[in-house]
Amino acid sequence: MKSKNNKRNKKDQSASRHTKKKVRKKDIKIKSKNTNINKRSKKRLKEKKRKYMRRRLALLLILIFLIFFIVKAIFSSKNKFETYTYPKFRDKVMNSVQKEIFIGNTEERTLTSAEKIADFEKLTYYVSRNYAIDKENKENFKSLMNQTDAYKKRIKNSKSDQEFFDAIQSYLSILDDNRTNVIDIKTYRSIFGYYKENKDSPRGKILGDAQVVNRYKRLLGRKDDLEKIEIKENKNILEINMPSFNSNDLEKDKENLKKILQNNQEIQNIFINLSNNESIDDKYANEILPLLIHKDYSYEKVVFYRGNLLKQSLSYMKNNKDKVNTYSSFMKNQAIKFPEKSQGINKNDFMYYDQIKTEIKKDPDLSNKKIYILTNDNTKNDAIRFANILKNTSDAYVVKNGFEGDKSKSDIIYHMRTEIIKLDHSGILVSIDCAKSLDEDDKYLKYSQIINANNPYKQVLSMIK
Numbered sequence: 001m002k003s004k005n006n007k008r009n010k011k012d013q014s015a016s017r018h019t020k021k022k023v024r025k026k027d028i029k030i031k032s033k034n035t036n037i038n039k040r041s042k043k044r045l046k047e048k049k050r051k052y053m054r055r056r057l058a059l060l061l062i063l064i065f066l067i068f069f070i071v072k073a074i075f076s077s078k079n080k081f082e083t084y085t086y087p088k089f090r091d092k093v094m095n096s097v098q099k100e101i102f103i104g105n106t107e108e109r110t111l112t113s114a115e116k117i118a119d120f121e122k123l124t125y126y127v128s129r130n131y132a133i134d135k136e137n138k139e140n141f142k143s144l145m146n147q148t149d150a151y152k153k154r155i156k157n158s159k160s161d162q163e164f165f166d167a168i169q170s171y172l173s174i175l176d177d178n179r180t181n182v183i184d185i186k187t188y189r190s191i192f193g194y195y196k197e198n199k200d201s202p203r204g205k206i207l208g209d210a211q212v213v214n215r216y217k218r219l220l221g222r223k224d225d226l227e228k229i230e231i232k233e234n235k236n237i238l239e240i241n242m243p244s245f246n247s248n249d250l251e252k253d254k255e256n257l258k259k260i261l262q263n264n265q266e267i268q269n270i271f272i273n274l275s276n277n278e279s280i281d282d283k284y285a286n287e288i289l290p291l292l293i294h295k296d297y298s299y300e301k302v303v304f305y306r307g308n309l310l311k312q313s314l315s316y317m318k319n320n321k322d323k324v325n326t327y328s329s330f331m332k333n334q335a336i337k338f339p340e341k342s343q344g345i346n347k348n349d350f351m352y353y354d355q356i357k358t359e360i361k362k363d364p365d366l367s368n369k370k371i372y373i374l375t376n377d378n379t380k381n382d383a384i385r386f387a388n389i390l391k392n393t394s395d396a397y398v399v400k401n402g403f404e405g406d407k408s409k410s411d412i413i414y415h416m417r418t419e420i421i422k423l424d425h426s427g428i429l430v431s432i433d434c435a436k437s438l439d440e441d442d443k444y445l446k447y448s449q450i451i452n453a454n455n456p457y458k459q460v461l462s463m464i465k
Contacts, residue, residue: 110161117155117156119428120152120155122424127172130310132350132436133350134344135345155167178278182431183428185219187279188429190226190246190281193250194248195207195208203420209422209427211425212422212428215428229242229249229253233260235266237268237270238269238270239273239461240272243273243277247283250287254291267369268369269372270292272371272372273374274383275379276378279383280431281382282382282385285386289390291363292371293360294362294395295394296360300357301355301415304352305351305354305436306349306351306434307351307434309419309434327359334351335353338353344443356415360389371395371396372396372397373399375398377410379400379410384410384412388442391448398446399450400450401459402452411444411445413444418433419432419434
């Protein structure tokens with residue numbers, strides 16, 4: 001009996017009494033004979049656990065938000081950029097997206113809504129990051145950005161390719177900039193001839209792209225043939241009509257003009273009509289100018305720019321693989337550190353500045369002639385630069401026939417040509433003004449005379465003796 005009682009007593013003793021193991025309080029379970037008490041305690045325990053879980057979850061969410069805002073603040077401070085400028089990684093992301101996007105052949109069909117939107121988004125991306133801003137166009141640029149969403153809806157709902165192209169041109173017209181627009185078939189054809197032979201240059205690759213060639217080939221039937229240069233020998237005057245700079249005829253025009261100037265010693269005056277010439281490329285002018293200038297031309301200019309479009313061109317100019325007339329230092333100097341006063345532009349609106357230099361050598365085989373030039377309100381872009389070079393090197397007498405005076409947007413001298421982008425799906429090209437120079441004394445072409453005549457051509461001819 002004793003031994004049985006001893007065994008029972010030992011059994012009832014706690015584990016800590018008859019073993020060396022330590023037992024934690026939470027491992028000691030006291031069983032109550034009252035089932036209601038057990039249920040209540042379990043319920044309280046569950047509620048406690050839920051309460052703790054809710055608290056921990058709330059604290060975890062607060063901690064996550066704090067970490068997010070701290071990381072965002074640090075990231076923003078390191079990648080901070082001024083108004084209208086953008087950090088480098090954004091361009092890298094865009095380049096990556098373009099490589100991954102599928103470009104379909106649209107030769108036998110119209111564009112889908114998704115393709116139109118993709119093209120429009122690429123356009124807005126490049127304009128927002130590369131368009132050159134100054135005090136005169138900043139408000140127009142803000143207006144363009146503010147209307148982007150509205151135009152996106154309009155493009156999404158466009159019924160045809162032509163309606164899509166019209167919407168893009170309407171969108172860009174908000175800038176009121178004759179250098180930033182959709183390149184029409186006439187302009188494309190006038191510059192393609194030169195770059196067809198220089199297809200490895202950045203511009204040659206874009207103009208010769210299969211999607212681009214296909215698109216502009218389909219537009220070909222809508223436009224008349226390109227206007228060609230007309231040369232007329234009139235006693236001691238050589239009359240040259242240049243309604244456009246047509247690079248398809250560049251070699252033929254050079255050869256013909258030089259031949260006339262060498263063979264006809266009677267010619268003492270050259271009358272160049274640039275009325276309605278809106279050419280955007282500088283190659284034709286740079287090749288023709290050596291036959292006309294009185295002395296070598298050399299000009300240096302500081303240009304401010306943003307984004308990668310112009311940066312690529314400046315890099316190519318520095319290497320000068322095509323033996324172009326314009327060179328670049330391509331130092332990518334930070335615009336904000338430009339040491340001088342920046343008249344007309346805000347340095348904070350740009351990322352970089354670089355120096356460009358244009359050199360054109362006179363043809364030593366030709367003698368100097370007195371030069372007269374006629375322009376009008378529709379003469380702009382590289383035709384204005386062409387006239388300015390002749391005025392500076394050859395004392396050309398420049399006459400403008402028009403109502404806008406001598407300091408309109410069309411009269412601005414641009415020493416840097418525009419950049420061109422391709423809209424991937426449609427194959428349409430867009431010209432973007434990516435560079436600005438300081439407002440100096442040579443911003444506008446200085447006219448010798450401004451007239452308002454019904455027959456300006458005849459009036460200028462009468463001035464020549």
